[in-house]
Each structure stands twice: as C-alpha cells, then as structure tokens.
Amino acid sequence: MAAVGGGARLPAVPDWPWSQGDEGPARLLEAARLATLGRLVPAVAHQLATPLASIALRAESLEGDLHGPGGAVPGDKLERYLRAISAETLRCKELLANLRVFARAPDPAFGKVDVNALCRGAAALVLHEGMRRQIEVQLDLDEAVPVIRGCEGRLGQAVLSLLVNGLDASPAKGRVVLETRVDRPGEVAVTVIDEGPGVSDDVRLRLFETVFSTQPPGRGLGLGLVACRLIAEQHKGSIECTTGHGRGGRFVFRIPSGSGQGGAG
Numbered sequence: 001m002a003a004v005g006g007g008a009r010l011p012a013v014p015d016w017p018w019s020q021g022d023e024g025p026a027r028l029l030e031a032a033r034l035a036t037l038g039r040l041v042p043a044v045a046h047q048l049a050t051p052l053a054s055i056a057l058r059a060e061s062l063e064g065d066l067h068g069p070g071g072a073v074p075g076d077k078l079e080r081y082l083r084a085i086s087a088e089t090l091r092c093k094e095l096l097a098n099l100r101v102f103a104r105a106p107d108p109a110f111g112k113v114d115v116n117a118l119c120r121g122a123a124a125l126v127l128h129e130g131m132r133r134q135i136e137v138q139l140d141l142d143e144a145v146p147v148i149r150g151c152e153g154r155l156g157q158a159v160l161s162l163l164v165n166g167l168d169a170s171p172a173k174g175r176v177v178l179e180t181r182v183d184r185p186g187e188v189a190v191t192v193i194d195e196g197p198g199v200s201d202d203v204r205l206r207l208f209e210t211v212f213s214t215q216p217p218g219r220g221l222g223l224g225l226v227a228c229r230l231i232a233e234q235h236k237g238s239i240e241c242t243t244g245h246g247r248g249g250r251f252v253f254r255i256p257s258g259s260g261q262g263g264a265g
C-alpha cells in the first residue's frame with residue numbers, strides 16, 4: 001500500500017467495502033472525520049450565537065443612548081459595555097480558532113503534537129453539546145505527558161470521536177472524563193470514561209468493525225471506532241475498550257511517545 005501524503009502508512013481496512021486499492025483507508029478516515037464534525041456543528045453554532053447576541057444587544061443599547069434624548073452614553077456604561085464586547089469577541093475568536101484546528105483537512109505529515117493541548121481543544125469543542133444534554137465534560141490531564149510525534153489532525157479526530165461516543169452513551173447529568181497519562185514508559189494513554197451502560201459482550205466483538213453502530217439511523221454511521229483503530233495503528237499505537245456491561249464506557253487510546261519518526265511510508 002502506498003504512503004498517504006508523507007505521513008505513516010495507513011493500515012488496510014479488511015471489512016471496508018470500498019477498500020479496493022490504496023485509497024480505502026484514507027476515504028474512510030475522511031468520512032469519519034466529516035461525520036463527527038457534522039455532529040458537532042449545531043452545538044458549536046449555538047455556542048457562538050450566545051456571545052454574538054450579547055455583542056449585538058450591547059452595541060444596540062449604546063447606539064440608542066447616542067441617538068437618544070441625552071445624546072450620550074451615561075456614566076461608565078461605555079467602558080463597561082466595550083469591555084464586555086471585547087471579552088465576548090475574544091470568546092468567539094477562541095472558539096473559531098479551535099474549530100479550525102479540528103475542521104481543516106489534516107496534514108498527513110507527522111509533526112510535534114501536544115497531546116494535552118489537543119485534548120483541551122477537543123473538550124472545548126464538545127462542551128456545549130455536553131451542556132445541552134446536561135453532561136459534564138471533565139479534563140484530567142497529566143502534565144508529565146510529553147510532546148509526541150504524529151498527525152495532529154488525525155489524533156484530534158480520534159479524541160473527538162471517543163468524546164462524542166462518551167456523550168452518546170451518557171445519561172443526562174452524567175459525566176465524561178478525558179484523561180491523559182504516561183502509564184507505561186514511552187507511551188501516552190488518552191482515556192475517555194463515561195457513565196453510560198458500558199459495552200455488552202456482543203457489542204464488544206464488533207466495536208471496531210466498519211459501519212457497525214447501535215445508534216438509531218441518522219445518528220451514527222459506525223465509522224468512529226474503526227477510524228480510531230486506523231489512526232492508532234498508523235501511529236503504531238492501539239485502542240481498546242477496557243470495560244464491560246454495566247460499568248460505564250472506558251476506551252484507552254495509546255500512542256508511543258516517539259511514534260512516527262519519519263513515517264513508515
């Protein structure tokens with residue numbers, strides 16, 4: 001199989017129906033990435049709408065003061081409102097900058113990846129979807145996690161996909177925890193833990209199959225975990241589900257901290 005754009009070689013997808021030739025795995029990854037983003041866009045749009053509405057209201061109020069009977073903004077209102085407008089604008093800017101990291105087509109070349117920063121960004125992106133469903137998204141990051149080598153876009157996609165699965169599995173008022181650890185030398189572990197029903201033995205056997213999903217139609221394509229598996233293998237890492245039925249979800253994504261030097265390609 002040919003290398004994909006200078007990154008590490010993508011593994012084959014045995015059960016992917018369109019995997020004839022080298023493009024199958026890359027197409028699957030793209031389909032999975034776009035599907036996950038599509039799931040998050042409404043929540044992100046909502047997350048932007050709140051500060052934008054506040055900016056518009058404050059600007060209108062200041063305009064009303066200027067064109068009103070006094071012809072001026074009273075007291076310290078101008079300063080307070082401008083400060084609030086600037087803080088809200090910054091919120092929007094940060095959210096959009098974060099969205100750009102996850103929305104742009106990944107550069108397949110391996111580079112330095114700050115796993116904790118990636119996890120913070122992914123958590124920020126799903127925060128509103130969590131709030132909407134009354135699910136708390138919590139970070140538990142080990143600051144000792146080293147910067148690793150890998151494809152930032154694909155690793156971000158994997159973390160995002162595991163987080164969305166955690167949210168999908170969680171009951172309202174539940175909690176999804178995103179954890180980073182160096183629990184084995186030379187390896188970084190990213191774990192997503194949820195308080196959902198966990199995984200039955202039947203489902204566990206099929207978790208990483210292409211287009212296997214227990215989500216209702218229109219909600220899941222069954223591409224998230226097979227994409228995570230491809231991304232893990234591309235980084236010479238692994239992914240496993242370390243829970244059983246009735247114990248909540250727990251998925252561990254492991255990446256060698258020196259992975260991908262030069263790619264395998």
Ligand SMILES: Nc1ncnc2c1ncn2[C@@H]1O[C@H](COP(=O)(O)OP(=O)(O)OP(=O)(O)O)[C@@H](O)[C@H]1O
Nearest residue numbers: 165166169198213214215220221222223224225249
């Ligand atoms: N945290 C979890 N708890 C319980 N079951 C899970 C969890 N994560 C995944 N699963 C099970 O594995 C199946 C496959 O997951 P996968 O992410 O591949 O697809 P999906 O979430 O159904 O759809 P997609 O990710 O393509 O939107 C899910 O439908 C679900 O049955």
Ligand SMILES: [Mg+2]
Nearest residue numbers: 161165224225
């Ligand atoms: Mg999924």
